[in-house]
Amino acid sequence: MGVSNISNPSNAASLGLVKSKADIIDQTLKRPFCSIKGNHRRVIMASISSPSSTGHDVNLKLSGDSFIRPHLRKLSAYQPILPFEVLSAKLGIKPEDIIKLDANENPYGPPPEVLEALGSLKFPYIYPDPESRQLRAALAKDSGLESDYILVGCGCDELIDLIMRCVLDPGDKIVDCPPTFTMYEFDAGINAADVIKVPRKPDFSLNVELIAKVVELEKPKCIFLTSPNNPDGRLDCISMTGLAGLRVGYGAFPLSIIEYLWRAKQPYNVSVAAEVAACAALQNPKYLEMVKESLVQERDRLFKLLKEVPFLNPYPSYSNFILCGVTSGMDAKKLKDDLSKMGVMVRHYNNKELKGYIRVTAGKPEHTDALMECLRRVS
Numbered sequence: 001m002g003v004s005n006i007s008n009p010s011n012a013a014s015l016g017l018v019k020s021k022a023d024i025i026d027q028t029l030k031r032p033f034c035s036i037k038g039n040h041r042r043v044i045m046a047s048i049s050s051p052s053s054t055g056h057d058v059n060l061k062l063s064g065d066s067f068i069r070p071h072l073r074k075l076s077a078y079q080p081i082l083p084f085e086v087l088s089a090k091l092g093i094k095p096e097d098i099i100k101l102d103a104n105e106n107p108y109g110p111p112p113e114v115l116e117a118l119g120s121l122k123f124p125y126i127y128p129d130p131e132s133r134q135l136r137a138a139l140a141k142d143s144g145l146e147s148d149y150i151l152v153g154c155g156c157d158e159l160i161d162l163i164m165r166c167v168l169d170p171g172d173k174i175v176d177c178p179p180t181f182t183m184y185e186f187d188a189g190i191n192a193a194d195v196i197k198v199p200r201k202p203d204f205s206l207n208v209e210l211i212a213k214v215v216e217l218e219k220p221k222c223i224f225l226t227s228p229n230n231p232d233g234r235l236d237c238i239s240m241t242g243l244a245g246l247r248v249g250y251g252a253f254p255l256s257i258i259e260y261l262w263r264a265k266q267p268y269n270v271s272v273a274a275e276v277a278a279c280a281a282l283q284n285p286k287y288l289e290m291v292k293e294s295l296v297q298e299r300d301r302l303f304k305l306l307k308e309v310p311f312l313n314p315y316p317s318y319s320n321f322i323l324c325g326v327t328s329g330m331d332a333k334k335l336k337d338d339l340s341k342m343g344v345m346v347r348h349y350n351n352k353e354l355k356g357y358i359r360v361t362a363g364k365p366e367h368t369d370a371l372m373e374c375l376r377r378v379s
Contacts, residue, residue: 002194003185006214071170071192078186079350093343099370101361102345104230104321105244108294108364110277111287114243117280118273128275130267135275138282139250149252151261154269156249157183159261164191164222166260173220177206179231179353184224196220199353204232204315204323231347231359233317243281248274295320299362302371306360309375311335321347321361332356335378342374 065073081103084095091098100107132152140147153159160183168174170192176184177198188195196218198211206225215223248270253261281288303322306314313325326332336348336358347359360371 003197004195005197005199006210069192072190075189078182081347087340087345091340091343097343099344099363099367101363101367101371102347102359103244104319104361106291106295106320107367108291110243110281111284113280113284114277117276121272121276124272126272127268128270128272130269132270132275135248135270135278136250138279142282142285143252145252148255149258150250151253151258151265152248152250152270152275153265154249154271154274155247156251157187158265158269159249159251160184161187161190162261162265164188164193166257166264167221168193173218174222174224175211175214175218175220176224177211179204179349179351180224180226181230182349182351193221200229204229228317228319230319231321231349231354231357232315232323233319233321243274243277246271246274246277248278294364295362298365298368301365302360302362302368305368305372309372309379311379312358312375321359323357323359326356326358332358338378339371339374342377344371344374346371 082090084098084100087093087098087100088095133147135152136147136150139145139150139152143150151159153162164174164187168188168191171194173194173196174184174188175196175198176188177200178185179200185195196214198207198214201207211223214220299317299320299322303314303317306312306322306324311326311328311330313327315323315325317323326335332355333348336346339346347361349355349357349359362368
């Protein structure tokens, strides 16, 4: 996998990708020998023989990573969010006393119909419908799309990876526009693709002119443009169903593409519980709209309060989270750690584009009040 970072339009014409290639070694692999005598089984592990510089054979024993694809050995793990139970043990704070504003989760939870449906599952011991027919029908009714265009996944992360697995050959290119959702670069790495980065402008808007030049020059297979962008929240989308823990999401695709996504996806990727819960949530649009209005109202209140904090520079958002630049010489990572010790969790990123920022999810009014009190204590 290679990564190119393009920030200057004048340099776009002289693009060059640095690609890593595994060294090619002329070697002979001795076959492992297995013998069985009575109830005893003996295995002699394979070894690799390759000529050394002195002309003598050098035997190298195989290890686990010998079987791993070379590009995956260099892959950095995704930086996940910790759940309540892990945070509780780590911080010594009861789960119910932790204020979790780090993962864009809906603090109101799902509609009551969801808990009722989960409590009366009829066939949890039977494999789920591989085509998620009931959920796709409910999504078609909710979205106005025909169900033939809809594919359901174990969260939208699975669909992103599925697209790349179906489209990308090793060495193919994608265009990524950081700072943005980091799963695009992560999944590209898993699929041995080259990532061409076209950074966003200082206000986090897209550099459309440069993207167009890169597309013309590099002929990428995929371009990822997010709405709303994560982490700055440009454009409107509010998570309302409260089903993050059940991992269910959907995508709409042209028929000429979705045919192959169906072929490549895992057959039982959406659990019985996830499909039942999502269908139940969609039956109560009034509740979902109430949650949306509550989160929008609290997001706007949170934004006004964050603007009053002398060391924070919040960015306007149309989603359920707010990105804040950390100023006045304060360290963003330390601020995040200090807040977590007080039981308030916010998001910080290790990548270079966002080292000086934190992201705060809009929660309930009492969550905002607790956050502001902790920020006053930090200052």
